[in-house]
Amino acid sequence: MSRPELTGHASLFYNAKEARKYDSSSRMVGIQREITERAIELAKLPDGRPSFVLDVGCGSGLSGQVLEEHGHVWVGCDVSRDMLNMANERIEDKREASQNNDSDESSSEDESMQQDNKRKSRQTSEEPSPGDLLHHDMGTGLPFRHATFDACISISALQWLCYANSNDQFPKRRLMRFFSSLYKVLRRGARAVLQFYPESSEHAILISECAAKVGFAGGIVVDYPNSTKAKKHYLVLSFERSDMAPQGLSGMEGALLNDERASGVRVADKDPRKNRKGSQAPRKKKGGGKTKEWILHKKETQRKKGKDTKIDTKFTGRKRPTRF
Numbered sequence: 001m002s003r004p005e006l007t008g009h010a011s012l013f014y015n016a017k018e019a020r021k022y023d024s025s026s027r028m029v030g031i032q033r034e035i036t037e038r039a040i041e042l043a044k045l046p047d048g049r050p051s052f053v054l055d056v057g058c059g060s061g062l063s064g065q066v067l068e069e070h071g072h073v074w075v076g077c078d079v080s081r082d083m084l085n086m087a088n089e090r091i092e093d094k095r096e097a098s099q100n101n102d103s104d105e106s107s108s109e110d111e112s113m114q115q116d117n118k119r120k121s122r123q124t125s126e127e128p129s130p131g132d133l134l135h136h137d138m139g140t141g142l143p144f145r146h147a148t149f150d151a152c153i154s155i156s157a158l159q160w161l162c163y164a165n166s167n168d169q170f171p172k173r174r175l176m177r178f179f180s181s182l183y184k185v186l187r188r189g190a191r192a193v194l195q196f197y198p199e200s201s202e203h204a205i206l207i208s209e210c211a212a213k214v215g216f217a218g219g220i221v222v223d224y225p226n227s228t229k230a231k232k233h234y235l236v237l238s239f240e241r242s243d244m245a246p247q248g249l250s251g252m253e254g255a256l257l258n259d260e261r262a263s264g265v266r267v268a269d270k271d272p273r274k275n276r277k278g279s280q281a282p283r284k285k286k287g288g289g290k291t292k293e294w295i296l297h298k299k300e301t302q303r304k305k306g307k308d309t310k311i312d313t314k315f316t317g318r319k320r321p322t323r324f
Helices: 016-024 026-043 062-069 081-106 113-125 158-162 171-185 201-213 292-304
Strands: 052-056 073-078 131-135 149-155 186-196 217-223 232-238
Touching: 016 026, 016 081, 026 062, 026 149, 026 186, 026 232, 052 062, 062 073, 062 131, 062 149, 073 081, 081 131, 149 171, 158 171, 158 186, 158 201, 171 186, 171 201, 201 217, 201 232
Parallel strands: 052 073, 052 149, 073 131, 149 186
Antiparallel strands: 186 232, 217 232
């Protein structure tokens, strides 16, 4: 299955049908909950005090629901209107349930003390949603006041900035806009935890370098690096230069953005073979012919530039029969 980022803009991929499918999938709901719980842990959000959290790429509000359960107030932004409609339905349903509980409470004032305690506990479990939504593309920067949020989380959204969906989009420029605006809207002492799925180690390095250039410290935490399905990347950012990146769940250390030994970036799962001297892209044949490796490399380069490229098949690079 090809990556969704290669199919086009996120707002086109996550249409009404895909948004409904995403929100109703028990598997996706479970994965989102697990990743959000881990992001809250890495962000070191206090349990006894509510925090004002920014959720970048909030989607259908699954991560916001976990934030609510932890007692935090959140604002979510996403580029897909259909995803935001799903999140808005969840918020409105919760508000209606809260209003119904309030009306039931006013009509039953003469009940016993035991029933009153049950009603109060039910009311606290169905309070109005403390979340709010914004339709916005994070690649253009975050439109909030300086030092607004106590923390920021992002689940499975950051990797979209590594792809160009039109000729006027440049991944590095969009990443710099996002990180520079994120640096401004977070209060000092806050943390940002951005979970993402890099297509390659080059994408992880690009993201880390852009975050370091605007002034962030921290690094990439890799959970379960030896697993194909369970492997997760978390970019943990802070303002303290002495702040060390937490360890992954398997014990692997994250990559420090301010590690001088690695010129500012060290990615834990980086392929060491790519640093060998003389490593180059596949070449053409001596007679000018194109090898299958060269064709696949060329098509992959075109996809990363956002250009329309035919899918790879078993006929890609196959030698044609001689002419009649």
